[in-house]
Amino acid sequence: MKLYLKIWRQLNSSSKGQMTDYEIDEVSEHMSFLEMLDLLNESLIQKKERVIEFDHDCREGICGQCGVMINGRAHGPLKNTTTCQLHMRSFKDGDTIYIEPFRAKAFPILRDLKINRSAFDSIIEAGGFIGASTGQAPEANSIPISYETAEASFDAAACIGCGACVATCKNASAALFVGAKITHLALLPQGKIEASKRVLTMVSQMDAEGFGNCSDTRACEIECPQGISILSIAKMNAEYTKALIFRK
Amino acid sequence: MIDSKIPEGPLTDKWNNYKAKAKLVNPANRKKLNIIVVGTGLAGASCAASLAEQGYNIKSFCFQDSPRRAHSVAAQGGVNAAKNYKNDGDSTFRMFYDTIKGGDFRSREANVYRLAECSAHLIDHAVAQGVPFAREYAGYLNNRSFGGVQVSRTFYARGQTGQQLLLGAYQALLRQVSLGKVVMHTRHEMLELVVIDGKAKGIIARNLETGELERHVADAVVLASGGYGKVYYLSTLAMGCNSSAIWRAHKKGAYMAGVSWIQFHPTSLPQHGENQSKLTLMSESLRNDGRIWVPKTAKDDRNPNVIPEEERDYYLERKYPSFGNLAPRDISSRAAKERIDAGHGVGPMKNAIYLDFSDAIKAQGKDKIEAKYSNLFAMYEKITGINAYKEPMLISPSAHFTMGGLWVDYELMTTIPGLFALGEANFADHGANRLGANSLLQACVDGYFIAPYTIPNYLAGELNTPKPDVNHPAFDEAETAVRAQLDTFLNSKGTLSTDYFHKKIGRLLYEKCGLSRSKEKLEEALNEIKLLKDSFEKDLLITGDDMVNSELEKAGRIADYIELAELMCHDALQRDESCGAHFREEYQTADGEAVRNDKDFCYVSAWEWKGKQQLPELHKEPLVFESVELAVRSYK
Numbered sequence: 001m002k003l004y005l006k007i008w009r010q011l012n013s014s015s016k017g018q019m020t021d022y023e024i025d026e027v028s029e030h031m032s033f034l035e036m037l038d039l040l041n042e043s044l045i046q047k048k049e050r051v052i053e054f055d056h057d058c059r060e061g062i063c064g065q066c067g068v069m070i071n072g073r074a075h076g077p078l079k080n081t082t083t084c085q086l087h088m089r090s091f092k093d094g095d096t097i098y099i100e101p102f103r104a105k106a107f108p109i110l111r112d113l114k115i116n117r118s119a120f121d122s123i124i125e126a127g128g129f130i131g132a133s134t135g136q137a138p139e140a141n142s143i144p145i146s147y148e149t150a151e152a153s154f155d156a157a158a159c160i161g162c163g164a165c166v167a168t169c170k171n172a173s174a175a176l177f178v179g180a181k182i183t184h185l186a187l188l189p190q191g192k193i194e195a196s197k198r199v200l201t202m203v204s205q206m207d208a209e210g211f212g213n214c215s216d217t218r219a220c221e222i223e224c225p226q227g228i229s230i231l232s233i234a235k236m237n238a239e240y241t242k243a244l245i246f247r248k
Numbered sequence: 249m250i251d252s253k254i255p256e257g258p259l260t261d262k263w264n265n266y267k268a269k270a271k272l273v274n275p276a277n278r279k280k281l282n283i284i285v286v287g288t289g290l291a292g293a294s295c296a297a298s299l300a301e302q303g304y305n306i307k308s309f310c311f312q313d314s315p316r317r318a319h320s321v322a323a324q325g326g327v328n329a330a331k332n333y334k335n336d337g338d339s340t341f342r343m344f345y346d347t348i349k350g351g352d353f354r355s356r357e358a359n360v361y362r363l364a365e366c367s368a369h370l371i372d373h374a375v376a377q378g379v380p381f382a383r384e385y386a387g388y389l390n391n392r393s394f395g396g397v398q399v400s401r402t403f404y405a406r407g408q409t410g411q412q413l414l415l416g417a418y419q420a421l422l423r424q425v426s427l428g429k430v431v432m433h434t435r436h437e438m439l440e441l442v443v444i445d446g447k448a449k450g451i452i453a454r455n456l457e458t459g460e461l462e463r464h465v466a467d468a469v470v471l472a473s474g475g476y477g478k479v480y481y482l483s484t485l486a487m488g489c490n491s492s493a494i495w496r497a498h499k500k501g502a503y504m505a506g507v508s509w510i511q512f513h514p515t516s517l518p519q520h521g522e523n524q525s526k527l528t529l530m531s532e533s534l535r536n537d538g539r540i541w542v543p544k545t546a547k548d549d550r551n552p553n554v555i556p557e558e559e560r561d562y563y564l565e566r567k568y569p570s571f572g573n574l575a576p577r578d579i580s581s582r583a584a585k586e587r588i589d590a591g592h593g594v595g596p597m598k599n600a601i602y603l604d605f606s607d608a609i610k611a612q613g614k615d616k617i618e619a620k621y622s623n624l625f626a627m628y629e630k631i632t633g634i635n636a637y638k639e640p641m642l643i644s645p646s647a648h649f650t651m652g653g654l655w656v657d658y659e660l661m662t663t664i665p666g667l668f669a670l671g672e673a674n675f676a677d678h679g680a681n682r683l684g685a686n687s688l689l690q691a692c693v694d695g696y697f698i699a700p701y702t703i704p705n706y707l708a709g710e711l712n713t714p715k716p717d718v719n720h721p722a723f724d725e726a727e728t729a730v731r732a733q734l735d736t737f738l739n740s741k742g743t744l745s746t747d748y749f750h751k752k753i754g755r756l757l758y759e760k761c762g763l764s765r766s767k768e769k770l771e772e773a774l775n776e777i778k779l780l781k782d783s784f785e786k787d788l789l790i791t792g793d794d795m796v797n798s799e800l801e802k803a804g805r806i807a808d809y810i811e812l813a814e815l816m817c818h819d820a821l822q823r824d825e826s827c828g829a830h831f832r833e834e835y836q837t838a839d840g841e842a843v844r845n846d847k848d849f850c851y852v853s854a855w856e857w858k859g860k861q862q863l864p865e866l867h868k869e870p871l872v873f874e875s876v877e878l879a880v881r882s883y884k
Contacts, residue, residue: 117314
């Protein structure tokens with residue numbers, strides 16, 4: 001099929017970017033979206049032009065490094081799908097596709113479609129862990145965890161840190177990302193001890209990074225490749241309130 | 249003669265003997281010692297976090313935008329541990345034996361025993377970190393059986409075990425960043441190792457955002473940069489996985505071992521076209537319930553659902569009745585290739601086999617199968633558009649894991665003092681073939697439990713040696729070499745892209761140094777690689793500038809891959825036997841099974857770089873087996 005692409009090109013974080021038009025032929029429906037971009041880049045190299053920079057790595061939907069806005073939707077039209085798992089059978093011959101980076105104040109653009117998501121790492125640094133050093137662990141079965149708790153914790157832990165939730169949110173809020181980590185750890189007996197401190201420091205870091213507030217539009221939940229529920233935001237809010245009340 | 253430094257004493261006591269005698273560094277002195285860790289996968293992140301917890305200063309590097317992206321994240325199936333929670337006959341010795349046999353008796357007994365010995369404690373640690381492993385209804389940890397073993401010792405977190413273990417290690421790493429013990433350098437790529445007075449003392453890294461070359465000095469350097477299966481271009485690996493860190497260390501004097509021992513995973517998705525960049529892995533756990541078959545008649549084009557039972561060849565069950573669909577990876581992959589080459593391949597490109605769940609759905613119900621594999625079935629449908637509850641999956645073998653890597657001794661130290669290699673980057677525990685769910689284990693055990701003893705043992709001797717600084721001539725020399733290579737790429741005037749060369753070297757290796765090899769094909773490959781090398785120098789074209797430039801990043805990796813491919817072929821050619829993943833067509837039985845030659849080849853091949861125009865030099869580390877009999881590896 002033949003496609004008309006409008007792609008965001010920007011040299012660096014301080015320069016002005018713009019949408020640039022490209023045409024691409026011979027796209028097969030079996031190709032992944034990123035393979036389509038590979039093909040376009042190959043043609044740019046042949047013309048001795050600079051390639052379109054985009055982030056990607058595992059190309060199987062788990063590393064969280066890829067992610068662009070496709071026709072205004074984070075990771076494109078499919079539900080629970082990362083950009084790398086999107087295939088060209090979702091498009092048809094003659095389509096025009098708009099491709100832009102994930103945009104948020106806290107995610108500055110490095111070049112073209114590549115962005116800097118280190119704000120997510122800073123939030124985890126602020127408390128998104130259980131402080132168990134190597135060597136301290138007791139026997140694994142000494143603390144049974146119910147099947148339901150383990151499954152619920154996993155559902156939240158499945159977050160891949162891609163940033164689609166932020167990119168799609170009109171407030172550029174990171175509430176789903178932070179809520180998922182809070183929920184993952186607060187549900188487990190091992191994570192409860194630090195739960196109050198964790199939620200306070202992580203939320204405060206989230207604000208410091210320049211993410212917006214959550215206004216419950218649920219857009220994040222719809223675009224999340226891992227289908228993480230906004231109930232994790234509710235859990236974060238509950239943990240936060242609890243922590244404030246019982247703060248010493 | 250290379251010294252593997254295996255500790256004295258009986259097999260079961262060696263690690264304890266080592267730990268009892270290892271030198272320690274006084275807590276007050278640890279903050280005076282700096283360690284560079286390259287890579288933030290399970291091995292790198294766990295090592296960096298554990299050493300930082302002890303009080304050392306760590307500089308951690310990854311080329312991705314966050315340490316959480318390292319390719320350990322993609323491991324699906326699980327992690328093995330000899331907990332014997334299922335009371336089904338497992339033990340440390342049993343796990344040791346399975347691993348050493350699975351590796352076709354081409355690994356060191358002492359290392360493999362230590363891996364099994366440390367396995368149980370890894371599960372304890374991961375649970376303490378908050379890894380949400382699968383549980384039974386009573387709240388205890390669940391296990392499953394996994395490729396190639398007869399006990400249930402595999403712990404798992406749905407189909408995302410690697411991701412969950414990595415998040416545990418990543419969070420431990422970032423906790424140390426917040427405590428100021430680790431300085432994290434994301435989007436940085438190590439491009440050279442700096443060796444001073446024969447010891448590893450630093451690296452040159454390129455900042456992939458600014459293009460700047462940086463000098464980093466340390467008292468020890470750890471490479472945990474993963475495997476190089478991506479050398480085949482089409483593989484289950486991430487696009488950025490590369491051999492550059494270990495290859496550049498190799499060219500500075502570290503030996504490479506088991507170089508051509510690459511595992512082809514039996515259950516990846518088949519190739520569908522020329523522009524494909526990746527072969528997605530479907531977890532091997534699917535083989536617990538899926539049955540593998542091809543049509544009995546070659547070139548049978550019918551829809552699989554209409555092919556009657558008696559016209560299907562369940563070839564793994566037929567050839568290996570006691571292991572059936574759970575036969576180890578090398579055997580399953582080779583059997584698949586054999587059927588495909590014989591004309592029984594299925595799918596549009598006739599390059600696949602069927603993995604069929606219809607019997608399991610009939611016996612257990614769709615709900616049960618859904619509960620176990622829903623994410624994998626969903627992923628399969630996303631990629632192929634096919635509903636695997638209704639028709640069998642199409643799968644094929646794909647380059648996956650490198651057993652080979654930097655040669656390391658019992659302390660995980662390379663032949664360069666002060667340079668350590670952990671996880672998939674080293675050649676150590678898996679021999680000529682790795683068992684399923686042992687890779688996450690090895691990466692974690694290396695990083696959490698071994699390096700935190702062996703690196704301090706080395707550092708204790710470094711406290712009083714003078715500290716080099718980044719103005720040392722060795723840094724100048726290393727940076728100049730890196731600069732020169734980057735400039736050559738940036739000034740390239742050819743017509744061909746990096747991907748062109750990557751696909752070329754990949755195809756060549758797949759055909760001539762892949763699932764099966766022969767003297768004739770390997771010699772051809774060596775000649776073709778020479779031509780490709782010349783062409784790469786003349787015909788490469790890199791566009792763009794010296795800042796964010798993915799083509800420039802790829803160019804260095806491909807230059808290294810081409811040299812590595814040459815060594816892979818030398819390694820495969822020299823070893824006149826078949827063992828594990830290394831199947832030499834000249835050495836097989838009448839019914840196509842591998843023939844190992846213990847009399848002449850019971851050693852590890854460790855190769856020394858002698859220069860661009862010279863042949864590599866082979867060093868042999870004899871493998872001595874005191875606790876197991878060298879058996880013919882039969883899964884029949």
